[in-house]
């Protein structure tokens with residue numbers, strides 16, 4: 001059933017077995033799992049069916065550099081379907097190493113291994129409308145015995161609101177309520193459980209939602225903000241006894257500072273298609289040996305330039321590679337150019353690519369509350385994005401090792417503009433992650449391994465705010481897999497409590 005909070009009575013109390021706040025990728029995916037479950041579900045969405053300026057403006061906030069003040073407003077959407085209304089749809093699994101604790105990556109390690117998510121990734125593919133994902137490297141012969149692995153992305157920009165609206169509307173036990181803004185997580189006086197979510201409309205109505213279990217799926221910034229602004233029972237906010245809410249916030253950043261040139265024979269290496277392309281990365285053993293974070297090498301969405309041997313040589317960046325190749329024992333002139341001599345008659349293909357390092361988690365990178373308030377009287381968000389300098393070292397070393405390996409195999413040449421890399425201003429990728437990190441120990445994480453807020457018996461979080469580390473891979477496919485895992489857990493919990 002589809003309802004609009006504007007049409008409900010002021011003071012109305014809605015109840016259900018399960019209440020999900022936020023109808024974006026995570027919230028809709030979760031709700032879909034309960035359509036035939038015999039459980040009543042409330043799906044609360046702050047926006048409507050279309051983007052409206054006053055609603056979208058609820059997302060406005062401020063940021064410290066390098067983020068622009070417009071970042072909180074522009075990098076997400078507040079309407080049914082959430083940010084999937086303008087996502088690109090690139091889907092990629094995280095790597096096994098992304099889940100492991102690495103002593104050179106502070107605060108790394110998830111409470112489970114990737115194998116735990118494998119069946120959920122398979123189901124997530126159906127939700128996202130893509131083929132089953134490749135978990136292992138594709139094209140193993142291309143880089144056989146190499147330090148490089150090749151992963152395949154798929155892209156399908158499914159608009160969750162449009163695609164799933166009818167199913168949600170027609171489900172008898174589900175009420176999807178539009179324009180229902182959660183304005184407070186109301187804890188009981190003992191602070192051990194949620195009594196209700198307070199709701200408000202921009203027209204001035206106040207309502208409430210009550211349930212056995214509550215899930216916040218408000219996105220990778222708003223999950224933190226909602227816990228922080230709900231500070232009436234616990235002065236530091238919900239689940240924030242250890243000052244962790246909002247911290248360890250992450251985004252992906254890319255450095256479009258490298259170029260690759262390959263011969264006709266290996267053209268597939270640089271083939272880019274928006275609906276699915278290749279991402280290269282160093283294998284786990286090399287990452288461990290050099291103590292590097294996981295870093296993708298992704299070809300950019302620019303036309304493939306053919307026959308560009310001269311263009312590449314004119315590009316000043318090329319020469320800057322030389323000193324770094326000396327370290328690896330390869331003389332750039334002889335070995336790299338020599339490799340191409342073997343393909344003298346081939347066409348050459350040239351493409352720019354980006355280095356996409358995983359962000360190293362740090363408590364200083366955070367979602368906080370600013371001084372300005374939104375129309376509901378809630379403090380607006382203030383973002384502080386901080387990237388440890390080690391990130392530069394990883395990007396640089398990854399590029400060097402990649403170049404070395406590619407040259408040694410005669411597959412191509414890589415030019416990296418290291419000066420540009422050193423001076424690069426981080427550009428955010430609009431992949432909001434962290435802020436309510438998952439860890440079994442309440443002193444190290446806001447939610448436990450089942451995504452339940454440690455101190456609150458019936459409050460769960462869905463979405464990338466729970467990610468302890470960020471990988472280089474786009475987050476939404478993992479959001480979907482994690483949400484399906486949460487759905488299974490909640491189904492069994494509600495079953496036990498019935």
Ligand SMILES: Cc1cc2nc3c(=O)[nH]c(=O)nc-3n(C[C@H](O)[C@H](O)[C@H](O)COP(=O)(O)OP(=O)(O)OC[C@H]3O[C@@H](n4cnc5c(N)ncnc54)[C@H](O)[C@@H]3O)c2cc1C
Pocket residue numbers: 021022023024025026027044045046047074075076077078079080081082083084086087088089090091180181182183217218219220222430431432462463464474475476477479
């Ligand atoms: C331009 C762009 C391109 C992207 N491309 C990709 C890509 O190719 N691949 C990829 O993996 N990711 C991509 N992303 C990121 C992707 O969109 C997000 O990871 C994903 O949408 C997050 O899902 P979510 O459900 O957690 O949050 P959202 O989709 O943002 O959903 C949150 C929902 O909560 C609602 N809400 C918020 N506050 C309240 C409140 N107080 N009360 C009630 N409801 C509320 C919102 O209206 C929204 O519907 C892209 C993002 C951008 C901006």
